[in-house]
Amino acid sequence: MKPFSTRGSTPPPGFDCTPDQWSDPSWQMRNRIRTVDDLARFVTPTDDEVRAVGALAERFRFVITPYYASLMDADDPSCPMRRQVVPRMAELDDPAGLADPLSEVEHSPVKNVVRVYPDRIAFCVNNECALYCRYCLRKRMVGEPEWAMKKRELGVALEWIRATPEIRDVLLTGGDPLVYGDDRLDWLLGELRSIPHVDIIRLGTRLPVTLPFRVTEALCAMLERHHPIWVNTHFNHPAELTEAAAAACDRLTRAGIPVGNQSVLLRGINDDVTTMKALCEGLVRMRVRPYYCYQAQMLEGTAHFRVPVERGLEIMRALRGRTSGFAIPLYVLDTPYGKVPLGPDGLRQRDGDDVVVEAWDGRLWREPNPVDDGPEGT
Ligand code: SF4
Numbered sequence: 001m002k003p004f005s006t007r008g009s010t011p012p013p014g015f016d017c018t019p020d021q022w023s024d025p026s027w028q029m030r031n032r033i034r035t036v037d038d039l040a041r042f043v044t045p046t047d048d049e050v051r052a053v054g055a056l057a058e059r060f061r062f063v064i065t066p067y068y069a070s071l072m073d074a075d076d077p078s079c080p081m082r083r084q085v086v087p088r089m090a091e092l093d094d095p096a097g098l099a100d101p102l103s104e105v106e107h108s109p110v111k112n113v114v115r116v117y118p119d120r121i122a123f124c125v126n127n128e129c130a131l132y133c134r135y136c137l138r139k140r141m142v143g144e145p146e147w148a149m150k151k152r153e154l155g156v157a158l159e160w161i162r163a164t165p166e167i168r169d170v171l172l173t174g175g176d177p178l179v180y181g182d183d184r185l186d187w188l189l190g191e192l193r194s195i196p197h198v199d200i201i202r203l204g205t206r207l208p209v210t211l212p213f214r215v216t217e218a219l220c221a222m223l224e225r226h227h228p229i230w231v232n233t234h235f236n237h238p239a240e241l242t243e244a245a246a247a248a249c250d251r252l253t254r255a256g257i258p259v260g261n262q263s264v265l266l267r268g269i270n271d272d273v274t275t276m277k278a279l280c281e282g283l284v285r286m287r288v289r290p291y292y293c294y295q296a297q298m299l300e301g302t303a304h305f306r307v308p309v310e311r312g313l314e315i316m317r318a319l320r321g322r323t324s325g326f327a328i329p330l331y332v333l334d335t336p337y338g339k340v341p342l343g344p345d346g347l348r349q350r351d352g353d354d355v356v357v358e359a360w361d362g363r364l365w366r367e368p369n370p371v372d373d374g375p376e377g378t
Pocket residue numbers: 128129130131132133135136137138139142174175176206234
């Protein structure tokens with residue numbers, strides 16, 4: 001079996017911390033990159049990146065863990081990890097982008113509970129992540145104090161779930177639920193487990209990718225006490241599949257937690273067959289099931305990441321027969337009416353610059369189809 005990269009397992013050469021500090025998730029969170037000077041310890045920032053850090057300070061700040069920063073190429077601004085987390089001026093050039101493209105606020109019966117389907121909810125338990133992905137669907141929420149959940153607000157949400165017997169499946173998301181300490185998460189899971197109609201609890205977390213040291217044996221032992229627990233994580237590029245990330249996923253799977261992956265199709269990052277195949281095959285080597293590949297949303301500040309639906313369809317078609325069937329994720333478009341598979345079943349028609357898809361309940365949704373105007377460069 002091909003080994004995973006050891007990059008990020010220890011501090012980069014010359015970095016002033018001990019190996020124990022480096023692998024301590026609290027140290028990583030305290031020492032996150034927040035300024036151009038911090039960033040310059042890992043890469044040589046371009047003029048565009050420096051300007052963007054200042055210009056976006058009030059709109060969507062940047063925060064990066066030292067671990068994830070150590071995966072970035074110091075000299076190549078088109079490095080796929082760097083492009084996911086370092087601001088660029090292109091974020092200010094997206095007139096079509098929306099703050100809440102899935103109308104999540106409209107679908108919230110109480111704060112931070114999003115209900116699109118009758119039996120499932122996304123419960124955004126906090127507003128914090130280890131780092132801020134530039135294409136984050138919830139950038140309106142991540143890092144913004146007004147979306148934090150006080151214990152009283154968590155209580156209101158739990159009461160709503162308790163009073164809504166149709167809810168069978170709860171996805172804890174955010175932000176990132178694993179940014180919570182073990183004790184708080186244990187309390188929250190215990191509260192959910194005390195609700196008889198809640199069968200499944202899922203955690204949506206990017207920490208196996210961005211801060212794998214957070215996935216400790218103690219955390220996994222605690223999660224195991226609340227089974228059935230499922231985890232969906234979010235790798236986008238094969239270079240994120242490091243030894244440290246593989247070890248984090250291994251700890252989860254050894255605790256009996258099925259781990260799936262939800263990637264986002266991102267221009268210049270994973271929108272080609274070779275990269276997507278390497279990502280999916282690497283995930284399977286880690287015993288992580290490639291589950292969804294999302295069409296990027298019409299989200300503000302992300303025009304430079306979006307690719308036409310046709311490109312995604314081509315990639316999925318090319319994977320078929322060239323790799324194991326279970327290594328191929330389902331290509332989906334998320335809409336305010338729910339997720340729709342993009343393929344013969346969901347894609348109803350192309351209509352001018354839009355695609356029209358049919359949601360699970362028969363409603364039709366019209367989505368602008370991004371224009372292919374060449375490769376995204378530096
Ligand atoms: S980890 Fe997820 S929720 Fe957090 S910024 Fe990235 S995409 Fe958004």
